[in-house]
Amino acid sequence: MDARAAARLRTVLGHLGRLEPRDVVAHPTSGTVSPTSFHPQQFQFTLDNSILSLEQRQFYEENGYLVIKNLVSDEDIQRFRDEFGKICRKEVKLDRLVIMKDVSISKLQLAPSEKVVTKIQDFQEDPELFRYCTLPQILKYVECFTGPNIMAMHTMLINKPPDTGKKTSRHPLHQDLHYFPCGPSNLIVCAWTAMEHIDRNNGCLVVLPGTHKGSLKPHDYPKWEGGVNKMYHGIQDYDENSARVHLVMEKGDTVFFHPLLIHGSGRNKTQGFRKVGIPIAAPIGKDGCVSCSATPYGYDGLKPKNP
Numbered sequence: 001m002d003a004r005a006a007a008r009l010r011t012v013l014g015h016l017g018r019l020e021p022r023d024v025v026a027h028p029t030s031g032t033v034s035p036t037s038f039h040p041q042q043f044q045f046t047l048d049n050s051i052l053s054l055e056q057r058q059f060y061e062e063n064g065y066l067v068i069k070n071l072v073s074d075e076d077i078q079r080f081r082d083e084f085g086k087i088c089r090k091e092v093k094l095d096r097l098v099i100m101k102d103v104s105i106s107k108l109q110l111a112p113s114e115k116v117v118t119k120i121q122d123f124q125e126d127p128e129l130f131r132y133c134t135l136p137q138i139l140k141y142v143e144c145f146t147g148p149n150i151m152a153m154h155t156m157l158i159n160k161p162p163d164t165g166k167k168t169s170r171h172p173l174h175q176d177l178h179y180f181p182c183g184p185s186n187l188i189v190c191a192w193t194a195m196e197h198i199d200r201n202n203g204c205l206v207v208l209p210g211t212h213k214g215s216l217k218p219h220d221y222p223k224w225e226g227g228v229n230k231m232y233h234g235i236q237d238y239d240e241n242s243a244r245v246h247l248v249m250e251k252g253d254t255v256f257f258h259p260l261l262i263h264g265s266g267r268n269k270t271q272g273f274r275k276v277g278i279p280i281a282a283p284i285g286k287d288g289c290v291s292c293s294a295t296p297y298g299y300d301g302l303k304p305k306n307p
């Protein structure tokens with residue numbers, strides 16, 4: 001994006017001011033930004049940029065997600081795996097890190113290892129893992145949705161365990177915006193990178209294309225017999241007829257998706273631990289998230305600020 005386009009985007013963000021979370025809920029598609037004159041009405045969910053092809057833009061506009069193949073190198077993924085292993089074995093300790101175990105094993109006293117950690121959240125203080133959020137090729141695409149001043153709102157690495165038979169390794173269908181009252185929603189994007197081959201066997205991402213055009217729906221715990229992980233809320237009343245699309249991805253492929261896109265993941269029927277790094281959401285206004293000024297997850301400075 002050139003400097004003039006960036007300046008216009010900042011102006012738009014400035015006019016939007018600081019929304020209350022309920023405003024984001026009531027007007028989830030507020031904040032539509034068409035900062036340049038190329039296609040003023042045509043595009044609602046992507047910013048004008050020279051990175052995405054017309055087909056890619058149209059795909060994201062229509063479907064709410066976009067898979068970019070082979071975006072993160074094997075070498076980087078290996079480094080993230082190594083660091084994750086150290087965290088699980090407690091060789092690296094981080095104050096604010098949240099470590100989650102699958103509910104099916106949460107009450108067992110198990111020795112620290114990668115086999116008992118289902119997910120880590122808030123790794124922004126770990127320089128090695130946080131490199132993911134600063135990879136130029138990730139930021140290049142993130143910028144197509146957020147504009148040039150980018151902040152990581154949340155960081156995660158998911159290590160989906162082999163299902164114990166209770167189906168607790170599933171992640172119910174949800175919208176990420178449910179978890180963070182950030183906005184404008186169209187300027188938020190989540191990046192999800194496969195750290196290995198992922199398909200329906202080990203629990204790939206499942207999306208309901210086009211649902212990013214809808215509103216934020218009520219979420220609650222699904223009524224699953226085997227139990228549900230803490231905070232794994234699901235949408236109760238989605239359209240049963242919507243087509244579910246299973247995203248089969250290779251190591252290093254990254255899917256960028258809108259925070260209102262309904263998505264989830266199935267159970268892991270293999271004996272491996274399915275790793276994805278690292279969903280981040282990366283919105284930012286000029287001085288922080290434009291709707292929730294202070295967020296404990298906010299982490300600034302991924303790219304030099306535009307003057």
Ligand SMILES: CCCCCCCCCC(=O)SCCNC(=O)CCNC(=O)[C@H](O)C(C)(C)COP(=O)(O)OP(=O)(O)OC[C@H]1O[C@@H](n2cnc3c(N)ncnc32)[C@H](O)[C@@H]1OP(=O)(O)O
Nearest residue numbers: 099100101102103106154176179180182229230231232281
């Ligand atoms: C716009 C931005 C978009 C950003 C996108 C991000 C979207 C995010 C979508 C999600 O990922 S939703 C899921 C988010 N999940 C969480 O936030 C869970 C975070 N994890 C935690 O809070 C802790 O890991 C947890 C409380 C579950 C465990 O913490 P501890 O290890 O300190 O707890 P401990 O082992 O002492 O257990 C405390 C209690 O929690 C229970 N527990 C542990 N793991 C559990 C689990 N997995 N599920 C349910 N309960 C669990 C455990 O049995 C125990 O119950 P009791 O009090 O009855 O003894």
Ligand SMILES: Nc1ncnc2c1ncn2[C@@H]1O[C@H](COP(=O)(O)OP(=O)(O)OP(=O)(O)O)[C@@H](O)[C@H]1O
Nearest residue numbers: 170171172173200206234240246264265266267268
């Ligand atoms: N029939 C369904 N209708 C709506 N949502 C579903 C349905 N089946 C599964 N889901 C949701 O979609 C997510 C992905 O499910 P998916 O069907 O891919 O995996 P699975 O049921 O674990 O395994 P399988 O590949 O055997 O179907 C699940 O976590 C669940 O929340």
Ligand SMILES: O=C(O)CCC(=O)C(=O)O
Nearest residue numbers: 158171176263264265276
């Ligand atoms: O990789 C997965 O299982 C999906 C996780 C997810 O959507 C989330 O944590 O918000």
Ligand SMILES: [Fe+2]
Nearest residue numbers: 174175176263
């Ligand atoms: Fe999610």
Ligand SMILES: [Mg+2]
Nearest residue numbers: 200265266267
């Ligand atoms: Mg199924």
